[in-house]
Amino acid sequence: MQKAITVHYQSDKKNNVSELNQLLEEGWKVVSQSPVGLVPMVSSLVVLEKE
DSSP: OEEEEEEEESSSSSBOHHHHHHHHHTTOEEEEEEEESOTTSEEEEEEEEOO
């Protein structure tokens, strides 16, 4: 099974990195990552996979 999420980081208070960390703790693995979006927010499309 695969899942894709957009991880965004604007500051320590405005980001969803914890969502990615939670998925990794649940056993999901990163298959690919590519940058998306514009400054000032850093965004990345992350494709995850879980058996």
